[in-house]
Amino acid sequence: MIYKIISKAEFKRFIDALVRSNSSFGPRMVDTDSRGEAVYQFQPVSSVDEIAFDYTRTASSAKHFFLPFRQELSRFHFHDDDWDQKVSYEADPVVLFGLRACDISALNILDDVLLNGHFPSAYYLAKRKNTFVIGMDHLPLPDCFCKSMNHHTVPTGFNLFCSDIGDEYYLAINSSKAFNFLREFETRDPQYDENCRLAERRKLISSSFRTEIDVTGLPAILDIEFDSPVWKKWGDKCLSCGTCAMVCPTCYCYSVEESFEPDLQSSSRQKRLYSCNLVDFAAVAGGHNFRPKNGDRLKYRYYHQHRGFAENANQQICVGCNRCGKACLAGINPKDVINDLRLEKDTCTTSVSSSPARS
């Protein structure tokens, strides 16, 4: 990693040059919600003026640049009684600007899932390596709990990360591509004062979190509380719409579907992002459903996020952005569900007699 200091004016010139000459996406205000608050999304940008540098959080995550809602896995062209199958792993180069630390952490988690193991995904790899990721730090929103998940800072997974230290940005340069781009702009090595301002900035971010969730020991609690009434309580509210998974930066489950083109000369095999909350997620041929109730499926989502993945990759999959909580039409959010589970646990531990004294 190389660290540099760049003035905000020079940084804007750098970003402008970058987005003018590349296919680029950055945060833009697209609407206001029912309370009049701005709604931001990652949208195409062609100049620095189109970017909302002061954005809070995009409604949906940057996941869709790497895992599109629909993606063609292969295409069949029919002729006579035979076919040709084409598989393409190509991805156009893209600049993605303005990802928050937790969003980049989410990409690192997706890397773990999709690039490690016996079957790395060439489709994902093509998009990941062709995307130039520029991160920006930010002060947390009232409902952000990425500090609880330890994702309020990120050490890797980006090309360039900018921390706001007043009139300047403190740049963490993590790729030769980013370093070479920056050569043509005026930067300098950080001095003692700037290092102090970076430390102050990090302290400020860290102390600004207003939402905390105690996730220590959560995998074990989830195991123990498998039959907790908490799941029915929240399951009864859940609409099984799958919105939480769509906006989540780490939810990657998908289904595979095939369809003929109208001329019947070709067909396409596509993956479509799915949600474990959708009713048929665990259905098998013949009609049996391993998770028929809303509560079963809601529980499974928390299991995958906080236990299953933790067991496989030694970390919980949730990064604490609370996009799911914000988007949920039924008002379900991770903080309430997890706290409820803990309360359930606390209630029963208070009724247990204290440990026997040593004789």
Add this chain to the structure above:
Amino acid sequence: MNTDMGYKCTVTNIVRLTRQEKLFQIRIIDPVERALFRFRPGQFLMLELPGYGEVPISISSSSSNHEFLELCIRKAGSVTSALFNAGEGTRVAIRGPFGSSFPMDEMAGHNVLLIAGGLGIAPLRAPLFWINEHRNRFLDVSLLYGAKDPSQLLFTWQFNEWDMISHIGLHTIVEQGTEEWTGKTGMITELFNDIAIDPATTYAIVCGPPVMFKFVCGYLDRLGIPMNRMFVSLERRMHCGMGKCCRCMVGSTFTCIDGPVFDYWSVMNLKEAI
């Protein structure tokens, strides 16, 4: 391994087993791909009918047969229905093989008890072939096989071969008999009365509908067969076969890469598994 692009195959033979099930014999067209394709008993593959979709199907043929593969398919959804309408000569594609397998080498030197319910006989056919081909490596081998009614019993033409030629003690039972049926009627657990099981030297393989696992494995557990010597093959609707789509995920376990073959100890500790 072919993960994104399948090996092209021709359907070389189709045998109708019941109203709902057919046995498809398929042959990989390219001789190099055919020579490369190897699987172990218990593994499955993704069978593709272009335009209609893919389905996970366990391999029912002998793992030493490199000329063709046999797949026992129940008409249950849109892809399998389309396959049912396909004739010999139809082209399909396969990806795989995927998943874990029965530990045939570990079982050598022991008694083997195979217990199948309904379509559960399909994944057990590969280990049965294996045992047939290496019969002198195993002690007593028994197959307990139950179905709803006599017309639902699959592979009846092989019963004689398994019983008389391969010396596999075959015991069948149906839930509802017919006038012609002279065999036993009742639940599959009643067949345990017909055989002597020595828990110290027995391995068990169980495959059938989810409700069967608990009864059968519970019984074998009470007999004293260690849970890590009972193997089950779980059914889930895999979409990728590679541990990515999560459709087959149970807890932290992927049925497609950690399974479909599990020892009972792992499964009984796995919530929602059976």
